[in-house]
Amino acid sequence: IAVDPFDLVVFGATGDLAYRKLLPALYQRHRDGQIPPVARIIGASRRPMSDEAYRDATEKALASHVPAAEREPETVKSFLERISYVAVDASADGAGWADLKATLDEGADRIRAFYLAVGPDLFGAICEGIGAHGLITEKTRVIIEKPIGKDLASARAVNDAIGRVFDERQIYRIDHYLGKETVQNLMALRFGNALFEPLWNAAHIDHVQITVAESLGVESRAGYYDTAGALRDMVQNHILQLLCLVAMEPPSHFDADAMRDEKLKVLRALLPITDDNLDQFTVRGQYRAGASQGGAVPGYLEELGRTDSTTETFVAIKAEIENWRWAGVPFYIRTGKRLATRVSEIVVSFKPIPHSIFDSSAGHLTQNQLVMRLQPDEAVRLSLMIKDPGPGGMRLRNVPLDMSFAQAFKVRSPDAYERLIMDVIRGNATLFMRRDEVEAAWTWIDPILGAWERTAVPPKAYTAGTWGPSAAIALIERDGRTWHEEV
Numbered sequence: 001i002a003v004d005p006f007d008l009v010v011f012g013a014t015g016d017l018a019y020r021k022l023l024p025a026l027y028q029r030h031r032d033g034q035i036p037p038v039a040r041i042i043g044a045s046r047r048p049m050s051d052e053a054y055r056d057a058t059e060k061a062l063a064s065h066v067p068a069a070e071r072e073p074e075t076v077k078s079f080l081e082r083i084s085y086v087a088v089d090a091s092a093d094g095a096g097w098a099d100l101k102a103t104l105d106e107g108a109d110r111i112r113a114f115y116l117a118v119g120p121d122l123f124g125a126i127c128e129g130i131g132a133h134g135l136i137t138e139k140t141r142v143i144i145e146k147p148i149g150k151d152l153a154s155a156r157a158v159n160d161a162i163g164r165v166f167d168e169r170q171i172y173r174i175d176h177y178l179g180k181e182t183v184q185n186l187m188a189l190r191f192g193n194a195l196f197e198p199l200w201n202a203a204h205i206d207h208v209q210i211t212v213a214e215s216l217g218v219e220s221r222a223g224y225y226d227t228a229g230a231l232r233d234m235v236q237n238h239i240l241q242l243l244c245l246v247a248m249e250p251p252s253h254f255d256a257d258a259m260r261d262e263k264l265k266v267l268r269a270l271l272p273i274t275d276d277n278l279d280q281f282t283v284r285g286q287y288r289a290g291a292s293q294g295g296a297v298p299g300y301l302e303e304l305g306r307t308d309s310t311t312e313t314f315v316a317i318k319a320e321i322e323n324w325r326w327a328g329v330p331f332y333i334r335t336g337k338r339l340a341t342r343v344s345e346i347v348v349s350f351k352p353i354p355h356s357i358f359d360s361s362a363g364h365l366t367q368n369q370l371v372m373r374l375q376p377d378e379a380v381r382l383s384l385m386i387k388d389p390g391p392g393g394m395r396l397r398n399v400p401l402d403m404s405f406a407q408a409f410k411v412r413s414p415d416a417y418e419r420l421i422m423d424v425i426r427g428n429a430t431l432f433m434r435r436d437e438v439e440a441a442w443t444w445i446d447p448i449l450g451a452w453e454r455t456a457v458p459p460k461a462y463t464a465g466t467w468g469p470s471a472a473i474a475l476i477e478r479d480g481r482t483w484h485e486e487v
């Protein structure tokens with residue numbers, strides 16, 4: 001369904017996010033016919049550049065990030081015609097704001113969105129410039145992306161700076177994990193079926209695992225990453241959002257505030273991790289040289305070119321939610337760079353059967369598991385015990401009811417940004433984070449960061465290409481459980 005006419009201004013237009021994600025996503029929406037003919041994409045950044053040069057750069061970006069089969073010359077051409085460029089110096093009295101205003105005035109009645117694809121240190125200045133130059137209309141929205149701060153205090157400062165210019169309802173905080181198809185499917189699965197919800201609680205669920213494993217290292221982002229680490233980069237946002245979607249109460253409607261109210265309650269119910277339970281509940285690691293995807297790879301410190309960094313590239317946490325539904329059900333989470341493979345999944349393990357009617361020849365009865373695989377190969381699998389076929393007696397086997405998205409739906413799976421940018425244009429904030437959510441997440445993360453800092457224990461080493469430090473395995477095995485490894 002086509003969206004209403006809009007102008008989208010991308011600050012940071014010549015940056016990695018714009019070239020790698022935003023322009024390819026907009027291209028796909030254009031290709032699908034979702035973007036009305038008059039809609040414009042206006043690149044903005046400090047460096048002077050002609051419209052032509054920015055179109056060329058966009059074409060190159062599409063060539064690298066959109067499969068050749070999806071780049072029909074006519075479609076690329078008509079997409080590039082939407083694109084223009086304005087050089088803007090972010091400081092409020094800087095050059096370029098008048099040009100941007102003149103460009104936007106040509107479409108004064110359209111939806112207007114500003115995407116701040118820049119570092120958070122520029123959020124405040126750009127918002128101020130937008131406000132001071134009268135660029136905000138009734139239909140204006142602003143999109144920002146993490147990192148929203150590096151702790152609670154700095155997150156508040158960022159939110160305050162944006163809030164001085166925009167109302168909360170105009171602010172769209174992207175967490176691209178919420179735009180992933182399987183993540184949205186988690187909502188469909190939980191609340192579109194009668195089957196799961198009655199079992200979705202401590203009486204029937206033994207534990208939950210959330211794994212976001214990457215096989216790549218820090219690549220060209222070592223500078224940023226070293227100031228962040230895995231806890232800030234992945235857990236504070238993506239993984240806590242996934243945890244919220246698994247754990248929240250059913251909202252009364254699938255709408256922005258109903259959803260966000262419920263997620264907020266989960267964040268506020270997380271058991272605080274402090275100096276006292278830090279060792280029991282967290283493991284941090286840093287990769288050393290090893291092998292990944294068949295080749296030798298350097299360690300984190302070599303990639304960074306320093307020897308003294310204690311930034312974690314891996315973290316495992318046992319989280320607990322202190323409410324009636326989840327009392328006593330651990331949520332084990334882990335994420336890291338340079339792990340054995342790239343896989344993101346949520347595993348819900350149900351309790352064992354209370355009593356077996358079978359004798360030992362039936363074999364081991366495995367607990368039922370619901371596995372939601374986010375990437376790669378999106379799938380939902382429910383493992384069940386069934387009888388092994390044949391006359392050999394009552395032998396049971398663990399077999400998945402398997403729904404692979406690629407097989408079930410023979411369509412291209414859209415990138416998260418495609419869905420999320422169009423949601424902004426539609427004014428649908430359901431898959432975006434509200435200020436209080438971001439701050440509640442930091443409220444839980446801050447004491448972990450503080451405790452790590454105070455104890456000054458360096459991260460545990462792990463070899464690139466493995467599943468992280470052995471302490472992460474011990475974290476779950478202590479409780480008589482194991483990490484799910486269906487790879």
Ligand code: BG6
Nearest residue numbers: 146176177214233234238344375
């Ligand atoms: C980003 C992190 O938010 O998510 C990166 O900053 C990480 O470090 C990326 O690699 C992972 O996203 P995806 O969609 O590839 O799983």
